[in-house]
Amino acid sequence: MPERYYPSDGSALYLRGYYPPAPLTADGRLTYRLTGEEDLMLTGEQNGSLSAPFGESDSQSLLYRHLLTQLIFTLTVEAEDTGALRVRSLHLNGLTDEVTLSLAEESLLPGERTVSVPVYEAGEEAEGLPFDGNKLTLPGYVLVQPSATLTIDLVLSVDDDRTHDREYRALPVRFEGGEGEGGTAYTVRVELPDPVIPDPVEIVAVATVGRWQEGDSGSGELVDNRSAETEQ
Structure with missing residues (x-):
């Protein structure tokens, strides 16, 4: 990730992916309407900083799981x-x-x-x-x-x-x-x-x-949780 995305004071940047996109509240919540067709997915949270940037290791991968x-x-x-x-x-x-x-x-x-x-x-x-x-x-x-x-x-x-x-x-x-x-x-x-x-x-x-049946591929959205916390 380019250095310009990290906080200049050296603090950590937190990232998480979710799908599909939805409005995010200040306390980090999203609300979805369900019809039986929506596939909600979420990744684990990762963090990085200027001194310890995000890498390409498996431990820092944003892997989506079905909810x-x-x-x-x-x-x-x-x-x-x-x-x-x-x-x-x-x-x-x-x-x-x-x-x-x-x-x-x-x-x-x-x-x-x-x-x-x-x-x-x-x-x-x-x-x-x-x-x-x-x-x-x-x-x-x-x-x-x-x-x-x-x-x-x-x-x-x-x-x-x-x-x-x-x-x-x-x-x-x-x-x-x-x-x-x-x-x-x-x-x-x-x-x-x-x-x-x-x-x-x-x-x-x-x-x-049984075995999970995959649907159409989609794109996730990366979320800076730290930004949401500062708005509270």
Whole structure:
């Protein structure tokens, strides 16, 4: 880093990266609105000065880590013939609509309000997604706050008559290990009974640790925390 960026009095300059960019308060906090698509990331804090400048060693690298929990959805159905079955929609309930990130504490504080977000929704004239055999993995993923309490609403079509659709409401999501962790990806498996079986049948979606799916690349922002502290 060029010397002109360091304080002339020899004091330390503190740097941290976060993504995506957002207004930074004087006490080092950022607030984000969540829709299930945002990937919040943060680096550790590094410091340097004129006498001990930033280097290129691994110990001074600004490495980003994911803060939210990533969910991928897989459905199976216990039916011998799945040719006519289609998933019309799947909604996830329990996403907080707002989180506050504290740079000093490296923690997320969720808001009080939660919302439902569509993981998949067929258009009015669309048939929906078919099963491959008895299995279907929905496209894409959803990002939620860690330790979230979540449920699923699912609509399954069994024929061309929408009045025959099967609706599964408020299916609980149970996480391997007790709760969803930030920076961890989970595969949420929903095992459905044969649609011809009458209710009630208990259905629980089980989330097990999987592999993180990377999205579009982005750019981070370096923050001088010392500047924020002097404004208090």
